[in-house]
Amino acid sequence: MKSTFRFFAALVFAASLIAACKPDPVDPDPTPVTPAPVTPGPVIPTGSAICINFNNVVGSNPLILDNVYRYVNLNGDSFNVQTYRYYISNISFTDNLGNTWYELESYHLIDAADTNSLKVYVDSMPAGTYTSIRFMVGVDSTRNVSGAQTGALDPVNGMFWTWSSGYIMAKFEGHSPSSTSGFNLVVYHIAGYAGQYAGQRWFTPTFNSATAIVTSNTVPVIHINSDLNEWFQTPNVMDFSSYSVVNAPDAISSGIADNYLDMFTVTSIQN
């Protein structure tokens, strides 16, 4: 044991000598170099930014990913949720003077299974009092036809059709005893980036006269509820026994996208 310790002590000493032989003119700090994390955590800005906090719910209940049939849609079908993911893109804010600010490279993947993804930080914003927000659910057609993308749009994220190029704008997967598909699966993939059944939708959930005040050292938080049950009602009531698998851009998928036009509600803004 003692000799092992001596060996390592000698090794560390030798290593420090080697390191000492190579003075680094750029970084004189002797702090040991730590390897870069494989998946870096979110960068949390301390000012000039807005945080959008997406709170996924099903009706009045929090959204929980498990195998329990804890939810019921308007049609009366009970169901569970395995996957709930959607792209939030092309975010813009308008301030009380009427100026609109657009986020660059504005592509964010919200994934109910990844708590980090639920907080979207829109940074490098000018100071101001912002009174409204606008964003798209989905990915604009330009990025659908611009080759392999990176970040949130990396096809590795499982929101991309490899056999018929294009992004899945939003995705719900779960089970329902009403489903007639194998394993009682219910799979709704909303896709199609062009044409009459395109899956993108624009949203402008109201701030209800609240404001988000951005300064160089404050980051307001906009809390937005995202209600999965809205996928299945108004105007098109979805019956899981008739529509258990929707995975092509058609009238049904487009109808579901129309349904969820009212799924976002700003519940509060923290300044």
Place this chain on the structure above:
Amino acid sequence: MNRSDAIHRHAQDKLRRCGAFILRNIFAGRRIVFLFVVLFPTLFVWLIPGCTVDPDIPIETTAEQVKFYVPQGFPQPNYDFSMNPVTLDGFKLGRKLFYDPKLSRDNTVSCGFCHQQVSAFANTNHQVSHGVDGLLGTRNAPGLWNLAWHTTFMWDGGITHIELQPLGPITNPVEMDETIANVITKLNADAEYPGMFEAAFGNDTITTQRITQAIAQFQGLMISDDSKYDRVLRGGATFTQQEEFGLATFRSKCASCHTEPLFTDHLYHNNGLAPEPTIMDAGRMIITGNPADSMKFKTPSLRNIALTGPYMHDGRFTTISQCLDHYSGGNMYQSATLDPALSGGIPLTAQEKSDLTAFLMTLTDYTLINDPKFAEQ
């Protein structure tokens, strides 16, 4: 100096250098040592692999050879290489990926498994594509060339970008059946790849985009512009009289879909093939959902046609003559989406068929299929 000359000269240089080395040693008075230490072992090594090239003398690809260009008479390409500039390191990475079975679920099937250089990157042995676990696809692996000019890929045009194309076969359950995430994991664990990504892209981060851009650099360089047809058009060769007649027939009866110089209109047509009952391939309609696209498939380029059999989207014909018989015969499968130009077939006399075949033979690009930079290393 054109490309084929450069390759031939390169090979000759190698032989000359090798010969000079042997002669120099023999005449330097070190004959005995040379015979035992160099020549005998060398001959022995040469005997084992028979006719294969000595692996110690690889034909190194140079930066000069990986420059993208637009051949004379070609339209502007669809893919913008300025967004993904070809570099020697990027090209070599793309080549390694193209020939690496690690891209498949069980590490058995590479891109090059179905796309073989000797067949102009088609597969002469397989009617439809073969995948992992001996699974069969439903369509015939096409040859690969002039891909930078294509607006869509696959027989149904489902893939809209050259960079996105490899993701199709990699994730297809009856082809390579692998996930993109797993491919990245395997490449990260490999001894060579991280360094190759660093050389090609500045650091060793492996992403979908870098994988597909490297493959695009490799595949996009597969330019076919040196067939006899091309050399005749450039003024360096002459057609025989029969080839000349064949070209005239081609231009009057085939070129509306197989448009020169790429020999495809990049569009989709129902060419009157009866659907295979076990597959019932709806073709383009699978992508668009539009019944008007039922049984339509993308017009394949006819370049290298002598090498790329079997023919048609499902590889049902093994010879060019069967294809010509189909187009000229009265057996067009009549359906609502049959191309109007084909409803009665295209009348062709025996002489015209013979002339057409002679012309089609001039579309073979031996430079492409012999270019060592596209070979598995």
